[in-house]
Amino acid sequence: MRVGDLAARSGVSVRALRYYEEKGLLVPGRSPAGHRRYSEDAVDQVQLIQQLYGAGLSSKAILELMPCVIDGKATPALLERLAAEEARIAQRIDDLDLARSRLISVMSAARANLESDMDCRAPAQF
Amino acid sequence: MRVGDLAARSGVSVRALRYYEEKGLLVPGRSPAGHRRYSEDAVDQVQLIQQLYGAGLSSKAILELMPCVIDGKATPALLERLAAEEARIAQRIDDLDLARSRLISVMSAARANLESDMDCRAPAQF
DNA sequence: TTGCTCCTCACGTCACGTGAGGTGGC
DNA sequence: TTGCTCCTCACGTCACGTGAGGTGGC
Numbered sequence: 001m002r003v004g005d006l007a008a009r010s011g012v013s014v015r016a017l018r019y020y021e022e023k024g025l026l027v028p029g030r031s032p033a034g035h036r037r038y039s040e041d042a043v044d045q046v047q048l049i050q051q052l053y054g055a056g057l058s059s060k061a062i063l064e065l066m067p068c069v070i071d072g073k074a075t076p077a078l079l080e081r082l083a084a085e086e087a088r089i090a091q092r093i094d095d096l097d098l099a100r101s102r103l104i105s106v107m108s109a110a111r112a113n114l115e116s117d118m119d120c121r122a123p124a125q126f
Numbered sequence: 127m128r129v130g131d132l133a134a135r136s137g138v139s140v141r142a143l144r145y146y147e148e149k150g151l152l153v154p155g156r157s158p159a160g161h162r163r164y165s166e167d168a169v170d171q172v173q174l175i176q177q178l179y180g181a182g183l184s185s186k187a188i189l190e191l192m193p194c195v196i197d198g199k200a201t202p203a204l205l206e207r208l209a210a211e212e213a214r215i216a217q218r219i220d221d222l223d224l225a226r227s228r229l230i231s232v233m234s235a236a237r238a239n240l241e242s243d244m245d246c247r248a249p250a251q252f
Numbered sequence: 253t254t255g256c257t258c259c260t261c262a263c264g265t266c267a268c269g270t271g272a273g274g275t276g277g278c
Numbered sequence: 279t280t281g282c283t284c285c286t287c288a289c290g291t292c293a294c295g296t297g298a299g300g301t302g303g304c
Contacts, residue, residue: 002257004256004258013294016295018294031258036258051225051228065232074233074239078236079233082233082236083233086229089225089229096218097219103212104212106195107209107212110194110200129284139269140283141268141269157276160275160276160284160285161285162285
């Protein structure tokens with residue numbers, strides 16, 4: 001498939017796909033005219049790359065993990081890195097939970113404030 | 127307190143604090159010599175800013191939310207934005223959970239692979 | 253032939269990192 | 279006076295966005 005097709009099917013931009021190639025994360029074949037050609041597996045790979053970026057990994061970190069992710073080959077050192085990244089993701093989830101509950105409390109405080117304001121400005125609004 | 131103190135106590139870089147000021151998120155006073163002076167409340171504010179950045183909000187979005195967060199004042203429109211951001215954070219948490227479980231399954235596959243490799247290369251290792 | 257997609261530069265953006273070069277308070 | 283911290287440019291980085299200008303397949 002072509003780069004536009006992959007972009008549409010994986011939900012990332014064409015520019016992002018070219019960037020992944022530049023970083024060695026996803027290297028497609030080329031048509032005689034020089035156009036990129038991707039296999040079906042690329043869709044899944046792109047989604048994994050996105051997930052890992054979203055989890056805060058750098059392109060360098062993802063590049064190191066890719067061989068393991070693709071064919072299940074890993075050294076003990078790589079496994080340790082994977083475990084470390086997994087722990088970092090768990091930490092990020094906790095952080096987000098905290099940010100979220102903080103936003104929620106801000107919202108309820110603001111809502112209460114808004115209602116009391118209304119009480120003041122419109123004391124007898126039947 | 128000075129910028130270095132705030133950096134140490136809030137766990138962000140001095141550069142980040144100056145950047146927040148540039149964006150209007152946290153504007154300190156100035157000493158006669160032109161040095162930044164922060165109040166005690168700044169520690170909490172910085173941590174909130176960090177949480178919101180971590181949750182994927184832009185400095186512009188955070189800037190709009192700050193008055194509400196600081197003194198609890200919000201318009202209905204602002205409350206809607208807060209709710210939208212809260213929903214986005216919830217979505218991000220789900221995404222991270224997915225990425226995490228995917229990493230975990232990659233790890234267990236690799237671990238199994240590693241052990242069977244060991245079986246091959248060292249068949250009778252007592 | 254007309255579009256639509258593709259290509260490669262290459263500069264812009266966002267949230268900072270990182271010196272460069274200099275001044276001020278304890 | 280000696281450090282340590284502070285200051286303001288200003289360029290670098292990472293993961294792309296966004297045209298600029300041109301070529302190729304249906």
